[in-house]
Amino acid sequence: MAGFFSKQRIIARPDYSRWLAPPAALSMHLCIGQAYAFSVFNDPLTRIIGIGASTADDWKLTELGWIFSLAIVFLGLSAAFGGKWLEKVGPRLTMFVAACCFGGGFLIAALGVKLHQIGLLYLGYGVIGGIGLGLGYVSPVSTLIKWFPDRRGMATGMAIMGFGGGAMIGAPLSVLLMDTFKSATSVGVMEAFLVMGGLYFCSMLIGALTIRIPPEGWQPAGWTPPVAANKMITDKHVHIDQALKTPQFYLLWLVLCLNVSAGIGVLGQASVMIQEMFKGLVTPAAAAGFVGLLSLFNMGGRFFWSSASDYLGRKHTYMIFFAVGAVLYATIPSMGMAGNMAMFVLLYALIMSMYGGGFSTIPAYLADIFGTRFVGGIHGRLLTAWSTAGVLGPVLVNYLREYQIGQGVAKAEAYNMTMYIMAGLLLAGFAANLAIRPVHEKHHMKHGDFDELDGIYPAGNSDH
Numbered sequence: 001m002a003g004f005f006s007k008q009r010i011i012a013r014p015d016y017s018r019w020l021a022p023p024a025a026l027s028m029h030l031c032i033g034q035a036y037a038f039s040v041f042n043d044p045l046t047r048i049i050g051i052g053a054s055t056a057d058d059w060k061l062t063e064l065g066w067i068f069s070l071a072i073v074f075l076g077l078s079a080a081f082g083g084k085w086l087e088k089v090g091p092r093l094t095m096f097v098a099a100c101c102f103g104g105g106f107l108i109a110a111l112g113v114k115l116h117q118i119g120l121l122y123l124g125y126g127v128i129g130g131i132g133l134g135l136g137y138v139s140p141v142s143t144l145i146k147w148f149p150d151r152r153g154m155a156t157g158m159a160i161m162g163f164g165g166g167a168m169i170g171a172p173l174s175v176l177l178m179d180t181f182k183s184a185t186s187v188g189v190m191e192a193f194l195v196m197g198g199l200y201f202c203s204m205l206i207g208a209l210t211i212r213i214p215p216e217g218w219q220p221a222g223w224t225p226p227v228a229a230n231k232m233i234t235d236k237h238v239h240i241d242q243a244l245k246t247p248q249f250y251l252l253w254l255v256l257c258l259n260v261s262a263g264i265g266v267l268g269q270a271s272v273m274i275q276e277m278f279k280g281l282v283t284p285a286a287a288a289g290f291v292g293l294l295s296l297f298n299m300g301g302r303f304f305w306s307s308a309s310d311y312l313g314r315k316h317t318y319m320i321f322f323a324v325g326a327v328l329y330a331t332i333p334s335m336g337m338a339g340n341m342a343m344f345v346l347l348y349a350l351i352m353s354m355y356g357g358g359f360s361t362i363p364a365y366l367a368d369i370f371g372t373r374f375v376g377g378i379h380g381r382l383l384t385a386w387s388t389a390g391v392l393g394p395v396l397v398n399y400l401r402e403y404q405i406g407q408g409v410a411k412a413e414a415y416n417m418t419m420y421i422m423a424g425l426l427l428a429g430f431a432a433n434l435a436i437r438p439v440h441e442k443h444h445m446k447h448g449d450f451d452e453l454d455g456i457y458p459a460g461n462s463d464h
Contacts, residue, residue: 033166083380105129305357
């Protein structure tokens with residue numbers, strides 16, 4: 001079994017097409033992206049006992065909200081701690097463990113529904129499923145970067161676009177399964193969890209079995225690294241532990257955290273926000289359509305912006321995110337007060353495209369700064385910025401809104417201060433990005449370092 005999952009076992013043959021790697025990554029990310037659609041289960045989960053309506057013994061939404069929060073926290077933690085293991089064992093074993101955790105998490109959650117034990121939902125989907133999310137998120141990304149040294153941004157965009165689009169499959173699938181299995185004695189959640197656990201495990205397993213890594217020294221046919229190298233793109237490598245000793249890591253951590261905080265806070269309140277700012281003009285159904293539109297731009301932005309960064313440069317791409325994003329956030333309140341719904345929707349769609357683009361561009365940015373050898377592990381550690389932003393963004397939006405309403409501000413205007421604060425966060429991100437410089441050569445690995453580490457972290461592709 002160990003041989004089958006070993007890193008050496010999945011080194012590609014000479015006739016392997018690198019275009020087979022993105023589908024393997026997508027089979028992983030389209031599954032774990034279901035996390036963005038977990039909210040469709042919230043209402044049915046409040047009626048497990050009452051079926052038609054909630055009873056005193058049913059779970060409350062406040063209790064259920066912790067399931068998603070735990071999943072995001074453990075996504076960040078598992079990516080941070082599992083990233084170094086990924087570099088050692090390779091993507092096949094990591095993706096297999098991710099499939100077991102994510103698929104198995106659904107099965108444990110189903111048992112929690114059956115026994116009406118909220119702790120099993122926390123453990124299943126939140127903790128174990130969250131570990132599957134983190135390992136599944138980072139495992140194919142570094143592999144794609146190594147397959148596409150000429151198009152790092154496009155490569156990461158192809159995979160991470162799948163995570164943004166996973167909800168577009170997960171949401172209707174969840175509703176379809178619940179409708180299929182619901183009865184006079186069941187809301188259909190337990191059965192939906194069982195089916196989805198099996199389906200997602202199989203799909204993720206296909207990705208794990210088909211992923212391949214390039215052989216030592218591989219380069220695309222007809223491509224050679226540019227002679228006049230961009231100073232922001234290194235041909236050296238920084239060890240995963242040494243990366244934490246550089247200022248660049250913490251500046252990039254801030255860049256990701258601030259970009260995500262600004263977007264994720266309003267994403268969670270998008271439906272309520274547009275209904276309150278355009279009261280009487282936007283129905284709940286139209287608001288749901290607005291959220292769906294934002295999801296499309298979130299997904300499309302992941303591919304568009306990361307691909308564009310191959311030409312613009314990663315640093316310049318983030319400068320656009322922060323500078324243009326700050327202007328857009330500062331403009332939104334005036335669009336709301338003017339009743340200009342079309343511009344309001346357009347501005348938010350652009351913001352969400354850059355929010356998604358921030359996720360997909362960061363792995364290529366890390367590869368540019370630290371090299372490709374340990375980019376998977378470094379990316380995993382950087383994702384703790386996502387976990388932080390997942391708390392910071394919603395807290396800022398929700399608590400500021402409540403404070404404003406408590407001060408007598410109309411609901412339609414309660415988001416104005418929030419928008420200006422989000423613009424301020426993006427300006428801080430602009431400053432952090434502006435400060436990023438190439439890593440000092442003292443942090444680069446030497447030939448002797450590679451010889452020592454090759455027995456511990458076998459390289460699939462390295463420039464040493």
